[in-house]
Amino acid sequence: MHAFGQILKIETRLFLRDFGSPLTTVVLPLALLLVFGLIPAMREPDPQYGDVSFVQYFAPSLLVITLAMSAVNILPTVLATYRERGVLRRLATTPASPAALLAAQLVISLATILVSAVLLIAVGRLAFDVPLPRRPLGFTLALILGTAALLALGLLVAAVARTTKSAQGLAVPLFMAVMFFGGVYVPRFLLPDFLVQIGDYTPPGVQALLDAWTGTSPHPLHLGIMAAVAVAAGAIAAKLFRWE
Amino acid sequence: MPVIEVTNLHKRYGDLVAVADVSFTVEAGEIFGVLGPNGAGKTTTVECVAGLRVPDGGGVSVLGLDPRRDAAQLRQRVGVQLQESQLPDQLRVSEALELYASFYRDPADPADLIDRLGLGDKRNTAYKKLSGGQKQRLSIALALVGNPSVAILDELTTGLDPQSRRDTWALIEQIRDSGVTIVLVTHFMEEAERLCDRVAVIDRGRVVALDSPAGLVSTVVPEQRIRFRPSAPVDDRLLTDLPEVTAMQRTGSQVVVTGTGDVLHAVTSVLARNQIIAADLRLEQSTLDDAFVELTGHRPAE
Secondary structure (H helix, E strand, O other), rough: OOHHHHHHHHHHHHHOOOOHHHHHHHHHHHHHHHHOOOOHHHEEHHHHHOOOHHHHHHHHHHHHHHHHHHHHHHHHHHHHHHHHOHHHHHHOOOOOOHHHHHHHHHHHHHHHHHHHHHHHHHHHHHHOOOOOOOHHHHHHHHHHHHHHHHHHHHHHHHOOOHHHHHHHHHHHHHHHHHHHHHHOOOHHHHHHHHHHHHHHHHOOOOOHHHHHHHHHOOOOHHHHHHHHHHHHHHHHHHHOOOOO | OOOOOEEEEEEEEEEEEEEEEEEEOOOOOOOOEEEOOOOOOOOHHHHHOOOOOOOEEEEEOOOEEEEOHHHHHHHHHHEEEOOOOOOOOOHHHHHHHHHEEEEOOOOHHHHHHHHHOOOHHHHOHHHHHHOOHHHHHHHHHHHHOOOOOEEEEOOOOOOHHHHHHHHHHHHHHHHHOOOOOOEEOOOOHHHHHHHOOOEEEEEEEEEEEEEEEEHHHHHHHOOEEEEEEEEOOOHHHHHHHHOOEEEEEEOEEEEEEEEEOOOHHHHHHHHHHOOOOEEEEEEOOOOHHHHHHHOOOOOOOO
């Protein structure tokens, strides 16, 4: 336990020291929220967003940025790099386990996602009249399952990739798909219906987040798919993951 | 009682036999070298000793412990420096040592170790910014931070410049003097000759020789070679009749005599009796390099 605490402390420091990681996971979504929020028209409810403001409508997609960056981009890249450079193997020769390093990375991912979610919700509420999630339980559940599904996919990439380069090669298209279907590149109301529907079932499940935020119960099937992806990808990753 | 005992170790990866049959023992306080051409099974052997791999056959005992069954205990007492293992770029020297120190029950003082390894002015430097030699010293420091009884160092000086290599050798001798038993995997014969009390030469997964470096040289390639320029013509028979001399050659004005035992004394005596002066006299003794080639049929790398 002592070793895990030390590893977590060091890994957190490395995460913060690597300028790009906190920037893309926490600062970028928050900055986008501020930019959109400062445009008055974006704060007006509009029927094309389902009678909520664009800021509200887009907030779950901002959260998708954090989730995608953290879970399917940074996590697999860091793990593949550590494996390729022999960091994990070296840990295996000490009384500490490389599993502690994996756990520390997961904790950092989760903490990043939590911090970003809290910031987006709080700033949205305080600055731009975005209500707090109206279904807090449903929202929490949707966030947990969506996070779990993406982290499992990130771990799967880390498990399948043999090198840092191939991890990035796999992570980038996955990352782009998650961002696209999460409505980050193009707001979803501009997408054709069938793409929107694919997006409903693409982790982390942006529709479930939006529903719970604005007051509808997240659809059980949306949540069920996230849970299924989490379990399936997680199980395969656990089976394939190698420390060296 | 030996510190490390390896008996009939056997390890396969699928169809590939990495280690066919390796046995050796390492005594307390020794620097024990594991030599061999690339792919001979050196690294696999020490990985089994360190408990990183499970042997398919044979036994390994380290400090009386079974590397598999007593893994937790063993890791507290064996420090390992692996081939090509690096650290995160942004990790600083002092952070790395303090982190690794936290894994052990009775660690060395990281600050003290940093000074001992000559990294004092680099303690706040990121790993990425260290030179090859400094990275290597940090890696050795990490293997020692747990105050181990045994240190396993794999390809210690590969990629280092000659000065860093010599500095590293001096460091290894210091570590041994502090009572640590050292297993050194290397393909540098000069390194083995300089550091090791005994060496095992491994080729194609088997131990082909096990002796002190000097012992290995004298039994495997006992011949010595003497070169000189005689001050007056020498009759071949004068030299070839000596029982110590096995061959003689002339190249230009130079004479090259090959022989065994006390050949130098025999040759110089017979020359002196005939009032011939041997100018530019050089004695070329076989080195571990020659022994290695003789044993494995390979030229050592580099």
